[in-house]
Amino acid sequence: MRALQQCLTLAWRSLVQVRHNPWELGDYSIQPILFLVLFLFVFGGAVAGSTEDYLSFILPGVIVMNLVFVTVYVGHGLNSDLTKGVFDRLRALPIPRWAPLAGRILADMVKQVLCILLLLGVGFLLGFRMEAPWWGLPVMIVLLLAFALSFSWVMVLVGVMSRDPEHVQLFGFTALFPVTFVSNAFVPLETLPSWLQTLVALNPVTMLVDSCRGLLSGGPVLGPALGALVWAAIITAIFAPLSVRALNRRLMGQGGAA
Amino acid sequence: MPAAIQIADLSKRFGATQALAGVDLCVPEGTVLGLLGPNGAGKTTLVRILATLLQADAGEARVGGFDVRTQAHQVRELIGLTGQYASVDEKLTGRENLILIARLLGFSRADARDRTRSLLEQFHLLDAAHRAAKTYSGGMRRRLDLAASLVGRPRILFLDEPTTGLDPRARLDLWQLVRGLVGEGTTVLLTTQYLDEADALANEIAIIDQGRVIASGTAQSLKARVGHRNLEVVVRERDDIARVAAWVSRITGRPADIKGQRVSAPAADPEHLPALVRALDEAGVPVDELALRGASLDDVFLSLTGRRAGPGPDDAEESA
Ligand SMILES: Nc1ncnc2c1ncn2[C@@H]1O[C@H](COP(=O)(O)OP(=O)(O)OP(=O)(O)O)[C@@H](O)[C@H]1O
Ligand SMILES: [Mg+2]
Numbered sequence: 396m397r398a399l400q401q402c403l404t405l406a407w408r409s410l411v412q413v414r415h416n417p418w419e420l421g422d423y424s425i426q427p428i429l430f431l432v433l434f435l436f437v438f439g440g441a442v443a444g445s446t447e448d449y450l451s452f453i454l455p456g457v458i459v460m461n462l463v464f465v466t467v468y469v470g471h472g473l474n475s476d477l478t479k480g481v482f483d484r485l486r487a488l489p490i491p492r493w494a495p496l497a498g499r500i501l502a503d504m505v506k507q508v509l510c511i512l513l514l515l516g517v518g519f520l521l522g523f524r525m526e527a528p529w530w531g532l533p534v535m536i537v538l539l540l541a542f543a544l545s546f547s548w549v550m551v552l553v554g555v556m557s558r559d560p561e562h563v564q565l566f567g568f569t570a571l572f573p574v575t576f577v578s579n580a581f582v583p584l585e586t587l588p589s590w591l592q593t594l595v596a597l598n599p600v601t602m603l604v605d606s607c608r609g610l611l612s613g614g615p616v617l618g619p620a621l622g623a624l625v626w627a628a629i630i631t632a633i634f635a636p637l638s639v640r641a642l643n644r645r646l647m648g649q650g651g652a653a
Numbered sequence: 654m655p656a657a658i659q660i661a662d663l664s665k666r667f668g669a670t671q672a673l674a675g676v677d678l679c680v681p682e683g684t685v686l687g688l689l690g691p692n693g694a695g696k697t698t699l700v701r702i703l704a705t706l707l708q709a710d711a712g713e714a715r716v717g718g719f720d721v722r723t724q725a726h727q728v729r730e731l732i733g734l735t736g737q738y739a740s741v742d743e744k745l746t747g748r749e750n751l752i753l754i755a756r757l758l759g760f761s762r763a764d765a766r767d768r769t770r771s772l773l774e775q776f777h778l779l780d781a782a783h784r785a786a787k788t789y790s791g792g793m794r795r796r797l798d799l800a801a802s803l804v805g806r807p808r809i810l811f812l813d814e815p816t817t818g819l820d821p822r823a824r825l826d827l828w829q830l831v832r833g834l835v836g837e838g839t840t841v842l843l844t845t846q847y848l849d850e851a852d853a854l855a856n857e858i859a860i861i862d863q864g865r866v867i868a869s870g871t872a873q874s875l876k877a878r879v880g881h882r883n884l885e886v887v888v889r890e891r892d893d894i895a896r897v898a899a900w901v902s903r904i905t906g907r908p909a910d911i912k913g914q915r916v917s918a919p920a921a922d923p924e925h926l927p928a929l930v931r932a933l934d935e936a937g938v939p940v941d942e943l944a945l946r947g948a949s950l951d952d953v954f955l956s957l958t959g960r961r962a963g964p965g966p967d968d969a970e971e972s973a
Contacts, residue, residue: 397759404756412744415785480740484801487704488757489729647708 401490405498409472410505419468423510427461428517434581435521442582447522454518455607456580459600461510462543463575467567469503469547470554474563477555477645486646496642500547507543511536531610538610538620542603545627548634555641580604599626655718657682657809657840658703663712664864665698672698674864675712680842680857685835687855688844691954695864696844697737700813703842704734717809733807737814737844739794740801743787747778747797750786754804772800775830791818799827803834810834812843816850828853848872848953860953867957876948883952884920884929887942897940900932919952920945 413420434453439446476482476495485495515523515532525532550567557563577591578600584592595601602622609616658680665673672695680686688696701707703716705725713720719727741750748769755765773779776796781789786797795818802810812831816824831841831854845851851858852872859869868875884905888897891914898909898916904925905918920926926945933940 400759401757404753408742408745408749408753411749412742415744415746475744476742479743480736480738481742483701483706483736484734484740484754485757486706487729487732487734488754489726490757646706 398491398494401494402498402501405485405495406501406505409499409502412472413506422468423461423465423506424513426464427457427510427514430460431457431514431517432521438581442586450518450521450523451526451612452583452608453581454514454523455604455611456578458511458514458607459539459603460575460580461514462507462539462603463546463571463600464568465507465510466503466543466546466550467553467564467571468506468550469499470550470552470557470563470567471560472499473551473554474557475560478559482646496551500544503547504540504543507540508536511539525611527609527611527613531616535607535610538606538623539603542599542623542627545631545634548631548638551638552634552641555638555645574598575600578604599623599630602626655682656680656715657684657717658686658842659713659715660699660703661713663699663702663709663714665695665702665707665709671864673702673709676861676864676866678859678866678869680840682840683835683838684856685831685841685843685854687851687858688842688861689846689848689851689858690844690861691846693863694861696861697813698864699861700734700736700811700842700844704732704811705729706734731808733802733805733810735799735802735810735812735815737817739791739798741786741789741794741797744785746783746785747773747789747793748782750797750801751804754801758805760804768804772803776800792820792823795819796823799830807839809840810842812841814844814846816845816847848948860957862954862958868953875953878953878956882920882923882948883917883946884925885915885917885942885944885946886929886933886940888914888916889939889941893938896936897933897938900929904928904932914941 413423431453434457435446435450438453439449443449443452473482473496476485482495486492550563553566554563557566578595578598580600584595584601587595599622602619605614605619606616606623608614609619656679658678660676660678663673663676664671674695676695676699678686688699690696698707702709703714703721705721705728708722713722715721716728717731719731721728741747742753745753751769751772752765755768756762760768770779773782776799778793778796778800781793786794789797795815799812799815802812816827819827828850831843835841841854843851843854855872857869858872858875859866860875861867868878870878884901886897886901888894894911894914894916898911901909901916901918905920907918909916909918923945926943930943933943
């Protein structure tokens with residue numbers, strides 16, 4: 396009970412931090428909205444023939460892209476806690492060892508839900524209407540959060556291994572841009588060269604985007620959703636132990652920052 | 654009196670560096686131990702082990718009777734820590750920083766608010782309470798950091814160079830605060846590079862160098878071990894240096910040390926000062942400064958190790 400309250404307190408802290416850092420808030424909100432609007436009007440005609448058709452295609456794509464980018468802040472925040480000594484202050488308190496990390500990831504989940512709702516709201520203003528049954532929405536959010544949770548472990552590792560928060564951001568975005576763009580988030584799979592199609596079909600971003608499209612506008616869901624969940628399980632199985640080990644190494648002062 | 658901190662044969666190695674090489678210490682409850690040592694002596698390493706942030710390679714440490722290795726959680730219930738470098742959350746306001754700690758320690762919302770307010774007031778931070786800590790000056794961060802370590806009214810307090818970066822007033826405030834806490838029964842372990850600070854606060858001083866406690870005792874007993882004070886004179890005219898150095902060594906009977914225009918030598922007898930004044934006066938040599946200084950950390954250090962304290966060129970070579 397006490398541990399849960401401590402975890403919530405730490406999550407509160409991560410959320411309050413955003414209030415004093417408008418740039419971070421902009422990264423969550425203005426940036427994806429900008430992406431959505433720009434892509435819609437620049438590529439809409441070329442890719443889908445009209446902006447209306449393209450909107451229901453690209454909205455899930457932007458939601459998933461943003462989901463992946465927001466997880467970078469898990470690594471960014473963890474790294475600044477480690478480099479600025481806040482992590483030490485927390486570790487010297489009588490709280491469970493996992494609480495700081497859990498609080499941060501919990502806060503990330505809250506941010507993710509807010510971002511998803513924000514983008515859906517903007518989509519609505521631009522004319523998007525949900526065509527699938529209503530329960531598709533909560534299912535989509537749960538699926539997205541499950542994937543974000545697993546992907547957070549990758550960012551925890553990046554956060555632990557990086558020298559400073561700027562490197563986390565640099566590394567995070569450099570690695571994630573290709574991952575999100577080599578997918579069917581913005582263009583249909585069929586339009587890609589065949590060698591790339593194989594790669595794109597295997598990308599978890601593609602699977603997530605397909606599930607979201609199915610859950611919002613109708614179409615196959617089970618296949619891509621299962622694929623995304625398998626990816627989530629694999630990522631967690633690999634990166635959770637790696638991250639925990641790297642964190643312990645760094646805290647014990649043997650490794651130091653790479 | 655039961656021991657608040659008990660350390661036996663503690664050692665810790667980082668790669669090729671032996672940061673602690675068998676430290677033994679005991680701090681009775683309700684007293685202040687001043688841990689004094691030059692850069693790289695192992696002070697921070699020791700504090701971090703005691704605060705359960707780092708594990709020792711060998712040896713045992715008990716804080717409040719609990720083993721720091723196997724009963725870390727119980728130790729954390731008792732301690733407060735102000736690390737060498739301010740560890741405040743820069744993205745939160747001063748007030749939010751303290752509320753965070755209070756809530757994590759199990760204070761109710763109302764209690765957390767009250768405790769936070771009184772600490773902000775005590776550390777003169779009320780005016781800045783609603784600003785993000787990244788806008789604070791170094792000294793303000795330091796004070797916020799100190800306040801954060803006191804939120805839970807810890808029975809045992811670790812302060813790692815707490816007055817580094819504080820202005821003289823804030824430094825005296827801190828000394829006053831530490832005295833007050835000790836008056837209420839708190840045990841304090843404080844590291845410092847300044848003998849005067851240890852002198853002003855500590856019941857007992859341990860001098861640590863290269864991971865070993867090389868001397869311990871009261872400030873008086875340590876100074877007595879050095880057994881002398883320093884006669885120092887700063888000569889105004891460069892041409893007079895040689896002359897004055899000769900008088901200084903004749904009067905004290907020891908070779909004079911010359912650094913720029915500063916001439917000094919250990920002086921066993923307080924009568925050395927008037928003797929030098931007479932010599933200077935008779936010859937009409939102008940000086941800018943003239944003093945009989947008490948033993949400094951440097952002197953204690955020099956007499957114990959044969960080396961000067963602080964990061965000299967020798968130290969740099971050693972660690973390379
Ligand atoms: N994480 C680490 N990795 C490698 N070496 C370390 C680490 N922490 C400390 N050391 C080394 O251990 C030795 C003792 O360091 P420590 O920080 O305890 O000294 P200190 O007495 O606190 O010095 P200062 O007065 O400069 O704060 C130094 O030689 C330092 O370089
Ligand atoms: Mg130190």
